Amino acid sequence: MNALEVRDLTLRFGAVTAFEGVSFDVERGELFAVIGPNGAGKSSLFNALSRVYEPGAGSVRLEGRDFLRVRRDRLAALGVARSFQNLGVFPHLTVLENVLVGRHHLMRCGVLRGGLGLAGREERRHRAAALEALEFVGLGAHRGTPVQLLPYGHRKRVELARCLAMEPRLMLLDEPVAGMNAGERAEITALVRRLREERELTVLLVEHDMGMVMEVADRVLVLDFGVPIACGTPAEIQCDERVIRAYLGEELDDRVAA
Amino acid sequence: MRARALLIAAALVLLVLPFQLGTSALTTATFVVIAAIGATGLNVLTGYAGQISLGHAFFLAVGAYTGAKLGEDLGWSAALWIPAAGVVAGLFGALVGPIALRLSGLYLAIVTLALVFIGQHVFFNAESLTGGPQGRAFPPVFTEPLALGALLIDTNGLYYYLALALLAGATAFAWNVRRTRAGRAMVAVRERELAACVMGVDVRRVKVAAFTAAAFMAGASGALYASYLSFAQPGEWSLLLSIQFVAAVIVGGMGTVAGPLLGSAVVFALPTLLKELPFLPQEADLASIAYGLLIVVFLVLQPRGLAGLLNQPKEAHS
Amino acid sequence: MTEFLQLLFQGLSLGATYALVALGFAVVYRSSGVINFAQGAMLLLGAYAISWLAVDLGVAFGLAVLAATIVLALGGAGLHALVLRRVVGQPTFVLVMITIGVGIAVTHGVEAAFGPDRRLLGDPWGSSAFEAGGVVVNTVKVWGIAVTALALAAYFAFDRYTRWGLAMQATAADEEATLSVGVPVRRVHAATWAMAGALATLGGLFLAGFPGAPQPALGDAALRAFPAVVVGGLGSPVGAVVGGVLIGVIEVLTSGYAPESLGTNFYAVAPYIAMIAILLVRPYGLFGARPVERV
Numbered sequence: 007m008n009a010l011e012v013r014d015l016t017l018r019f020g021a022v023t024a025f026e027g028v029s030f031d032v033e034r035g036e037l038f039a040v041i042g043p044n045g046a047g048k049s050s051l052f053n054a055l056s057r058v059y060e061p062g063a064g065s066v067r068l069e070g071r072d073f074l075r076v077r078r079d080r081l082a083a084l085g086v087a088r089s090f091q092n093l094g095v096f097p098h099l100t101v102l103e104n105v106l107v108g109r110h111h112l113m114r115c116g117v118l119r120g121g122l123g124l125a126g127r128e129e130r131r132h133r134a135a136a137l138e139a140l141e142f143v144g145l146g147a148h149r150g151t152p153v154q155l156l157p158y159g160h161r162k163r164v165e166l167a168r169c170l171a172m173e174p175r176l177m178l179l180d181e182p183v184a185g186m187n188a189g190e191r192a193e194i195t196a197l198v199r200r201l202r203e204e205r206e207l208t209v210l211l212v213e214h215d216m217g218m219v220m221e222v223a224d225r226v227l228v229l230d231f232g233v234p235i236a237c238g239t240p241a242e243i244q245c246d247e248r249v250i251r252a253y254l255g256e257e258l259d260d261r262v263a264a
Numbered sequence: 265m266r267a268r269a270l271l272i273a274a275a276l277v278l279l280v281l282p283f284q285l286g287t288s289a290l291t292t293a294t295f296v297v298i299a300a301i302g303a304t305g306l307n308v309l310t311g312y313a314g315q316i317s318l319g320h321a322f323f324l325a326v327g328a329y330t331g332a333k334l335g336e337d338l339g340w341s342a343a344l345w346i347p348a349a350g351v352v353a354g355l356f357g358a359l360v361g362p363i364a365l366r367l368s369g370l371y372l373a374i375v376t377l378a379l380v381f382i383g384q385h386v387f388f389n390a391e392s393l394t395g396g397p398q399g400r401a402f403p404p405v406f407t408e409p410l411a412l413g414a415l416l417i418d419t420n421g422l423y424y425y426l427a428l429a430l431l432a433g434a435t436a437f438a439w440n441v442r443r444t445r446a447g448r449a450m451v452a453v454r455e456r457e458l459a460a461c462v463m464g465v466d467v468r469r470v471k472v473a474a475f476t477a478a479a480f481m482a483g484a485s486g487a488l489y490a491s492y493l494s495f496a497q498p499g500e501w502s503l504l505l506s507i508q509f510v511a512a513v514i515v516g517g518m519g520t521v522a523g524p525l526l527g528s529a530v531v532f533a534l535p536t537l538l539k540e541l542p543f544l545p546q547e548a549d550l551a552s553i554a555y556g557l558l559i560v561v562f563l564v565l566q567p568r569g570l571a572g573l574l575n576q577p578k579e580a581h582s
Numbered sequence: 583m584t585e586f587l588q589l590l591f592q593g594l595s596l597g598a599t600y601a602l603v604a605l606g607f608a609v610v611y612r613s614s615g616v617i618n619f620a621q622g623a624m625l626l627l628g629a630y631a632i633s634w635l636a637v638d639l640g641v642a643f644g645l646a647v648l649a650a651t652i653v654l655a656l657g658g659a660g661l662h663a664l665v666l667r668r669v670v671g672q673p674t675f676v677l678v679m680i681t682i683g684v685g686i687a688v689t690h691g692v693e694a695a696f697g698p699d700r701r702l703l704g705d706p707w708g709s710s711a712f713e714a715g716g717v718v719v720n721t722v723k724v725w726g727i728a729v730t731a732l733a734l735a736a737y738f739a740f741d742r743y744t745r746w747g748l749a750m751q752a753t754a755a756d757e758e759a760t761l762s763v764g765v766p767v768r769r770v771h772a773a774t775w776a777m778a779g780a781l782a783t784l785g786g787l788f789l790a791g792f793p794g795a796p797q798p799a800l801g802d803a804a805l806r807a808f809p810a811v812v813v814g815g816l817g818s819p820v821g822a823v824v825g826g827v828l829i830g831v832i833e834v835l836t837s838g839y840a841p842e843s844l845g846t847n848f849y850a851v852a853p854y855i856a857m858i859a860i861l862l863v864r865p866y867g868l869f870g871a872r873p874v875e876r877v
Contacts, residue, residue: 056462082464094459096452098519106445107452111464113445117473120444121437129444172463316675318682363862370617370678370816371861374808378854381805389845454673507686514679549690556687563680564668 007070009034009176009208010055015064017047017054024050025232028064032176037202037209039219042229043253049091049180051229052212056088056178057081068176082111085175089165091184097154101145104153104164105136108171139171140164143197159190166197170205177201179211183218191218198222220244228252270574274522278428282421290420292536296525297427298489299532303512303524304434305481310510311519312447313474314454319360319376320482320509322383325501326353327483328402328490329393335403335491342405346430346487353483354476361475365468372475380503387498399497402490423492430488431525434481439521441477450474451519482509504552508532511555515562517569526570531555584716589838590831595723597830598730599788603807604814604822605737606781612754612817613774615674619681620661621782622804623688628654628783629703629790629800630692636704643706651783658779659772666775667768693798700795709792726788733784734823737777741819750774754817806833806850809857815870824868829853 010032017024025047032038040048053059055066057078066073068084076084087108088094095104109132115125140146143163148156153164162182169177182198183191195218202209202222213219219226220240228236228243230252236243243249282290302324309315327349334345364375387394394400406422417425441447449470452460461467490496508531516527535551544550562569603625610618628650635646661684669676707722741747752760753770761767789803790796806829814825837849860867 058458058462079461079464079466081462088462090456090459094456094463096455096459098455099448099451103448103451107448107460107463107465110445110449110452115445117441117446117477120446121441121477123436123440125440125444168463310675314673314675316678316682363858370674371812373617373619373678374812375858375861377805377808378851378858381854382851385845385848385851388847504686507682510679510682549694552690553687553694556683556685556690559683560665560680560687563676563683564665567672567676 007034008032008067009036009069010038010073010210011065011067011070012055013065013067015051015054015061015066017050017059017061023232024059025054025229026063028227028229028234030227030234030237032208032210034208035206036224037198037211037222039211039213039223039226040229041213041216041219041226044214045231046229046252047232048212048229050232052088052178052180055210056086082172082174085173086178087169087172087174087176088178089162089169089180089182091180093161093165095153095161095164095168098152100150100152101140101156101164102133102136102149105139105168105171106132108139108168109136112173136167136171139167142170142200143167159186159193162186162190162194163197166194166201170201175206175208177207177209179209179213181213182211183213183215191215194218195221282417282424287420288536290424292533294420294424294427294492295489296528296532297424297431298485298492299509299512300525300528301427301431301434301488302482302485303509303516303528304431304438305478305485306509306513307516307519307524308438308441308450308481309474309478310513311517311523312442312454313450313471315365315471315474316370316373316510317376317475317478318373318503318506318510319379319383320478321501321503321505322376322379323353323357323479323482324486324489324505325383325387325498326356326479327486328496328501329387330483331487331491332400332402333393336401342403342491345403346405346484349487350480350484353486354480357476357479358472361472362468365471365475372471376506377503380501380506384498384501387501394498397497397499399495399500401495402493404494405488405491423488427488430484434484435521435524442519446470446473504555507559508555511559515558515569517571518567520569520571522571522574523569526574530558530570585838587715588717589834591717591719592723593831593834594827595720595726595788595830596834597827598727599785599826600807600810600830601823601826602730602733602781602788603785603804604811604826605734605819606778606785607807607811608814608817608819608822609737609750609774609781610778611811612819613750614677614754614771616666616677616681617816618778619678620685620688621778621807622801623685623692624654624658624779624782625786625789625804626692626796626798626801627657627688628779628786629796630696630701630786631783632787633701633703633790633796634696637702643704646704647783647787650787651780654779654783655776656779658775658777658782662772662775666771689798689801692801696796698798700797703787703790703796705787705791707791720792722788722791726791729784729788733781737819746770746773802850806853809853812857813860813867815867818867818869818871821867821869829856832856 008031013029015028016026028051040051042048050059054061057076096107113128113132115128119125137146137149140149143166145160145163145167153161183194199222201207223240225238226240226243227234228249235248235252236246281293285293302320306320309317330349330352331345334340334348335342360379364372388397405426406419409416409418410422449465452465453467453470457467512527512531513523515530516523534554538544538550566572603621606621607618610616631650631653632646635641635649636643665680666677669680705722707725711718711720749765749770752765753767757767790800810825810829811822813828814821833849833853836852840848
């Protein structure tokens with residue numbers, strides 16, 4: 007059974023079509039990337055897949071089950087974790103607390119038990135798990151720092167740790183290296199690769215940065231103006247004419263002809 | 265470590281205060297501490313969960329009239345009617361919360377505004393419970409001074425220590441909440457509601473829980489407050505009272521541990537202080553103007569409140 | 583039947599005033615997501631300003647209204663420039679709380695400055711009235727309805743047909759995008775707050791007209807415009823108008839027909855009860871929409 011099966015997915019905002027007729031499968035354990043030039047519809051697709059937007063047509067099956075009926079706050083329980091482009095970290099919580107929010111759906115204590123001081127054992131257990139995720143991304147030493155004091159690259163890592171701490175089966179990463187310099191990019195790319203190799207996770211990645219995608223992805227889907235134009239291994243799509251044209255436009259053709 | 269030393273020093277000061285103050289100053293201090301209990305609850309709702317409530321006066325009233333019904337009319341002991349006041353107010357909070365909170369957060373502010381007005385209307389008209397516009401008497405907790413060996417503590421002092429004990433309990437509760445799952449969820453909801461939701465936080469449940477906890481503490485505070493006043497009219501539970509609590513939370517420092525007490529000290533001692541200053545016009549309600557200005561000034565210039573000034577940890581870190 | 587028509591007329595006139603105030607709320611909410619809790623205070627200030635100019639200073643009434651409107655428009659813009667702009671980037675609830683603070687300070691400041699007694703508005707209409715089909719029609723109320731209708735027409739024309747109106751809509755929809763195409767967003771916000779101040783003054787004028795008067799209780803009366811804007815749907819100008827009229831009619835009909843058992847002055851809370859009832863069925867008001875979520 008595939009981790010994710012998308013068929014004919016379509017999303018429109020009034021008269022504007024974000025994407026249409028998108029179909030693809032994501033196999034268990036693979037790292038699947040969705041790329042495309044600006045305005046291609048990748049972010050909209052991503053948001054549709056993470057239940058932020060409601061697609062107009064098509065179907066999505068998560069491990070065989072209908073995914074489009076799922077309530078947003080049930081995603082975590084179903085094993086789906088997503089990262090956010092403009093950071094899903096909570097500025098006034100510490101690094102560790104941020105990761106612990108990822109553990110929220112795995113914990114039980116509410117206001118009453120927490121307030122009365124009865125949550126000790128649960129806290130200890132889950133802090134250990136959160137710390138483990140933090141160590142994986144290399145931020146264990148910063149656990150007590152309020153996140154708003156950290157540089158952008160570190161915050162992205164906190165978010166990755168938080169996703170990891172959710173113990174997901176499917177991880178949705180929204181442009182993980184957006185806005186980063188070369189050094190930060192390399193770090194995150196390495197982290198994502200380690201994620202793929204060391205944990206049994208399926209990852210769906212939306213990204214702009216071709217270099218990163220070519221390095222980590224097993225298969226790639228290319229979108230252009232909301233329409234899928236190619237799907238295959240990184241090597242395959244790199245040579246695909248339609249892909250080249252979509253990214254570089256007509257210029258290349260003219261230059262070649264001249 | 266410095267924080268801990270400050271805490272111990274503050275606790276010591278608070279404990280010996282009654283023996284240092286004259287009667288009227290002690291009365292003010294007691295009101296401040298009683299109010300701080302309610303402010304602690306509002307701090308959870310507004311400081312942690314970021315929800316604006318203008319309805320705190322309503323829950324204080326519910327607590328007060330519950331205490332009156334059980335303590336004065338039915339003769340129960342304070343050890344029962346104070347917690348009962350909290351529970352009943354909490355129940356009201358659990359009832360109202362879902363209605364207001366299924367909408368965007370700002371609707372809560374308006375619905376709680378409605379709550380205060382509707383509440384006051386009911387209180388003005390429900391004569392058997394509230395005494396109507398004339399008001400009613402409220403049951404005392406202490407009627408006689410207490411002799412502890414050589415020490416004699418009068419009823420004023422006894423109220424003070426009871427309030428202090430309840431404040432300590434409320435503060436410990438709130439601090440515990442902040443350090444655990446529920447508190448983190450509240451802050452997450454306040455900062456990035458959508459992200460929190462997608463991570464599995466049941467946003468509505470979190471907000472309702474915060475609202476209920478705030479109502480509970482307001483109820484206990486209100487019962488003790490009315491008891492200390494010994495007599496109150498329905499006009500007491502006004503929008504202005506709600507705003508005093510909002511001001512206290514903001515001035516003290518939203519989401520901080522010391523905030524509720526610091527803010528209450530400023531806000532609830534202010535009227536008395538203003539009366540002492542001879543150069544100010546006495547008939548005007550300057551305190552209310554001051555509350556408004558304090559809210560604006562602190563939010564614009566010192567959003568971390570007085571607690572922030574004293575370099576308290578912004579929020580209790582894990 | 584006459585009694586009903588009488589009450590209906592009064593309800594419509596009150597509703598027209600609420601519609602004005604509610605429109606002021608809606609305009610601010612639409613462009614910045616802030617509920618302006620100071621709107622009632624601005625209304626109070628407007629009414630007192632007119633009264634002070636017309637009665638204490640002897641200024642011609644029309645001029646007094648104009649001057650007060652300008653002063654409050656400047657005040658609204660000033661509030662935005664001096665206070666709200668300083669907290670740009672903070673969560674909405676901070677801005678809302680600031681308006682609460684301003685509202686309380688201004689409301690009590692007005693009372694401190696002018697005292698607790700009723701004042702004369704200084705309007706030329708007073709209690710003059712004429713009869714139409716058995717219904718007593720107060721001149722001031724007719725003016726109220728007329729001015730409201732004019733103000734609403736002007737607003738809707740502005741919103742639809744002028745560049746500034748378009749700028750306000752754009753700022754409301756997506757501030758960053760609007761900023762990036764060169765629209766002076768700060769000035770748009772200032773203009774929005776100025777508009778709120780002006781609308782508040784007009785609302786104050788008619789709320790303080792016969793049988794009302796400039797008095798501190800006017801602030802509480804103004805708060806009843808909240809249910810109006812919520813019922814209509816936050817941020818919907820049409821909703822504000824519909825909500826305002828609806829709430830005004832409900833309030834007056836209730837004052838006429840409510841049974842004793844509901845308590846004295848039930849009409850004062852009827853708007854709030856109506857609001858909660860409507861919210862239970864239509865969570866975003868009659869014309870409101872789910873707020874757009876930014877990811």
